[in-house]
Amino acid sequence: MFSFCNSIKSSQLNTYLVLQARSKSKTHWAKLKKKTGPKHKAMNHFDEFYGSVFGDKWEPMREALQRRSKYVAVVNNYGDAEETMQYLASRGAHCLKTLMNVQQDFNNQYLPQEPLEINNENKSNFQNYINQLQSDEIAKIYPQGEITPERLEITEEKILNSSNEELISDKELNTSSNLNEAIDQAEIDESRLILPSMGLSSDALYQYVPATKIKGLDEWVPESLHYSFYNNNNTDFPLLIEPETEFVFPEHLKVMTYEKDSEAYKFPEPKRCKTGVFNYYPLDCGSVVSVLALLLRAGDRVLELCAAPGGKALTTLQTLLPHVLVANDASISRSNRLVRVFRDYLLDYETNSSWSERVRVVRTDGRNYTDDQGFDKVLVDVPCTTDRHSVMEDDNNIFRPDRVKERLRIPELQSQLLVNALRLVKPGGAAVYSTCSLSPVQNDGVIHAALTQAFRNHGIIAAVKDLSVPFRALNSTLCLAEGSVKPKYGQLIIPDISANFGPTYVSRLVRLK
Numbered sequence: 214m215f216s217f218c219n220s221i222k223s224s225q226l227n228t229y230l231v232l233q234a235r236s237k238s239k240t241h242w243a244k245l246k247k248k249t250g251p252k253h254k255a256m257n258h259f260d261e262f263y264g265s266v267f268g269d270k271w272e273p274m275r276e277a278l279q280r281r282s283k284y285v286a287v288v289n290n291y292g293d294a295e296e297t298m299q300y301l302a303s304r305g306a307h308c309l310k311t312l313m314n315v316q317q318d319f320n321n322q323y324l325p326q327e328p329l330e331i332n333n334e335n336k337s338n339f340q341n342y343i344n345q346l347q348s349d350e351i352a353k354i355y356p357q358g359e360i361t362p363e364r365l366e367i368t369e370e371k372i373l374n375s376s377n378e379e380l381i382s383d384k385e386l387n388t389s390s391n392l393n394e395a396i397d398q399a400e401i402d403e404s405r406l407i408l409p410s411m412g413l414s415s416d417a418l419y420q421y422v423p424a425t426k427i428k429g430l431d432e433w434v435p436e437s438l439h440y441s442f443y444n445n446n447n448t449d450f451p452l453l454i455e456p457e458t459e460f461v462f463p464e465h466l467k468v469m470t471y472e473k474d475s476e477a478y479k480f481p482e483p484k485r486c487k488t489g490v491f492n493y494y495p496l497d498c499g500s501v502v503s504v505l506a507l508l509l510r511a512g513d514r515v516l517e518l519c520a521a522p523g524g525k526a527l528t529t530l531q532t533l534l535p536h537v538l539v540a541n542d543a544s545i546s547r548s549n550r551l552v553r554v555f556r557d558y559l560l561d562y563e564t565n566s567s568w569s570e571r572v573r574v575v576r577t578d579g580r581n582y583t584d585d586q587g588f589d590k591v592l593v594d595v596p597c598t599t600d601r602h603s604v605m606e607d608d609n610n611i612f613r614p615d616r617v618k619e620r621l622r623i624p625e626l627q628s629q630l631l632v633n634a635l636r637l638v639k640p641g642g643a644a645v646y647s648t649c650s651l652s653p654v655q656n657d658g659v660i661h662a663a664l665t666q667a668f669r670n671h672g673i674i675a676a677v678k679d680l681s682v683p684f685r686a687l688n689s690t691l692c693l694a695e696g697s698v699k700p701k702y703g704q705l706i707i708p709d710i711s712a713n714f715g716p717t718y719v720s721r722l723v724r725l726k
Contacts, residue, residue, distance in 0.1 A: 251610035255603035258612065263651055267698050270707075274651070274716075277708035278604050283478050285309065285501060286493040287528050288467035291560040292486030297493055301469040301480065309468035309501070313686040320685050450668035453676040454702070457721065460683035463509060463532035468501055469493070470690055473711045490558050496524040498691050499706045499717025503594060503647040506680060506704075506721045509534040513589040518579040518634055521547030523554030525594055530559070530572070535590075541575040541582055548576045580629045587639040595627040597648040597655050600716055601708070624654050624662070631663035635673050638724050643678070646720045651707070653700070656718040660702040664722075677702050678721040691715070 256275075264271045286306065288297050298308065471478050483491040504525055509515070513535050520526045520540035529538060542548045552574055555562050562568050575582070579593075598611050598620065607613075611620045627648070634644040646663075648655050660677070667673040684693060684704055691714045694705035703720030 251607045251612040251614075252604050255598075255600075255610065255612040259600065259604065259651075266653060267651070270698055273710065274708050277710050277713050278601050278716075280710065280713055282497065282601060282708075283471070283713040284480060284495040285468050285470040285498045286480050287496050287501065287524075287531055288469060288493045289486070289490055289558050290465060290467070290531055290533060291558065292488055292490045292492045294467060297486075298467060298469060301493070304481070305475065306469040306471055306480070309470050309498075309690065310462050310466070312470070312472065312689050313462060316689045317686040320688075324685075450665050451674050452664070453725075454679055455676060456682060457508075457678040457680050458682075459508060460505075460680065461508070462505065463534060465533040466504075466528070466531055470498060472689055473691075478713075488560055490560055494524060494527055494554075494558060496528065497649075497717065498714040499647075499649065499719070500525050500594075501528055502684070502687070502691075502704070502706065502717060503592060503645055503719050504528045504532070506645045506647075506719050507590045507592060507643065508721075509590060512536045514586065515539070515590045515592070516582075516584070516588040516634075516637060517541065517592045517594070518582065518630060518637075519543075519594050519596065520574075521551045523551040525592060526551065527554055527558055529592070535571075537571060537573070539573045539575055539584070539588075541577060541579060543576065543578045545576060548574060580626075580633050582633060582637070584637055587642070588637055589639060589642045591634040591638045591642070591644040592647070593631050593634045593644060594647045595630050595655075595659075597623060597627065597650040598652060600650050600652075624659055627655055627659040628662040628666060631659060632667050632671070635663065635667045635675055635722065635724060636671060640724050640726060642724055644675070644722045644724070646703070646718075646722065648718045649716055650718065651705070651716045656705065656720075657700045657702045660720050660722070672726070673724060674726040675722040675724045678723055680704050680719070680721055 260271075260275070263274070267274065286297075286301055288294050288301075302308075469480075480493075480495055483493050483495065486492050507515070507529070509529065509532050511534050514537045515529060515535040516539045517526050517529070518541055521542040521544060523540070526538060526540045529535060540551055542551060555568075555572065555574075559568060559572070562572075603610055603612055610616075611623075631644070631646050634646070638644045646660060650656065652658075664675060667675065681699075681704065687693065691712045692707050692709040694700065694707050698707075699705065700718065700720075703718055706715035706717040706719075708715050
């Protein structure tokens with residue numbers, strides 16, 4: 214009996230020691246703890262959505278997103294520019310313009326590919342439609358008798374393949390179901406309603422995006438279904454996609470970068486020049502590409518609708534081409550940061566009165582910004598899910614519980630900003646839309662939605678300029694999406710371990726009317 218009791222006590226003691234040892238093993242239990250922070254929610258969301266969009270190409274993108282991003286150095290022309298370039302070259306960096314020229318020569322020699330062209334008949338039909346619109350407007354102002362000029366319903370197929378006589382009246386366009394009507398008529402999946410009585414928090418809604426707006430219990434759909442509402446195959450607006458043939462790298466823009474697979478990828482901290490300004494600005498190469506897509510010309514009047522923190526605006530000024538730059542941002546704190554960048558990089562920014570004439574900082578909602586003179590070029594770098602930041606940092610993460618509504622309304626905000634940009638740009642001018650997201654909803658989807666809204670609400674017609682051919686010169690520097698994952702309306706810079714820039718989406722739209 215005594216031996217049996219001792220064995221029980223010994224067993225209990227061993228159990229206690231085991232439990233005590235396990236309780237001390239904090240590392241072990243931390244590994245078992247469920248990860249629910251914003252960056253983990255973001256990654257789970259991207260795994261589900263981007264995994265279905267990019268397929269087996271998502272895994273290398275995912276790995277690159279979680280690694281340190283790469284930067285280029287935009288050399289400051291108002292400092293010791295030549296000395297700075299020599300200093301960075303001694304550390305293994307190369308001039309981006311030189312790399313692009315070398316790559317372009319290689320492409321021309323070994324990869325000869327003719328750019329896509331729209332035949333003369335299609336161009337003629339599109340021009341006929343524009344002429345018809347102009348005739349309609351004149352007829353409305355100067356009506357003749359009781360004859361009411363008929364407007365035309367526009368689809369891509371009818372513009373490119375039909376004559377004007379075959380186009381039907383605008384009555385059908387006005388009575389056709391729009392997005393809101395289609396949603397109202399759709400059957401609601403009752404199994405997906407989330408009732409307050411269930412006690413679920415807003416965390417349960419992280420995987421959902423509404424079709425148009427937040428409505429309590431109604432119409433919450435996955436982002437993959439949200440994309441279907443921006444179906445690029447169906448258009449009721451004039452759509453023209455044509456190759457860009459006028460691309461020229463700005464003569465005075467100096468950008469230093471490292472080639473793909475280079476062991477050197479990190480630049481030293483910028484330092485003050487003899488003139489008192491910093492010698493270069495570190496920036497993601499995708500941001501530089503957005504500025505290149507503007508195709509700036511001397512004397513341009515330029516607007517950046519969401520300018521903070523200031524890297525793209527500064528790069529625009531480093532081309533020495535704009536006559537006027539208006540840098541707008543709705544946030545006061547971000548606008549102050551923008552001003553600090555100008556103060557640190559533009560010589561005598563606060564004391565030289567010429568800067569106040571050339572550079573204006575405005576603080577207003579980009580959706581409501583107005584200007585009587587119009588702009589030659591407008592850059593719209595919209596708020597987005599900022600994919601890299603979302604999977605790397607919890608601080609200020611768009612996937613935080615208190616930012617659910619803000620995140621769900623991102624595509625709506627983006628399309629409104631782009632529509633206003635198209636209103637502000639002069640006919641013949643260009644608007645460049647960019648994001649730092651891989652989401653097709655925020656990229657091609659917003660382009661499609663904005664072109665639709667701009668045509669329906671304002672009668673604006675814009676052509677999509679395909680930059681595929683000129684941007685092939687960037688192949689030695691960064692990775693552009695190709696094949697099945699290439700966007701329809703723009704270029705997508707994808708993160709890659711060999712060239713970890715982006716993600717950045719860039720689309721160039723030229724206003725025709």
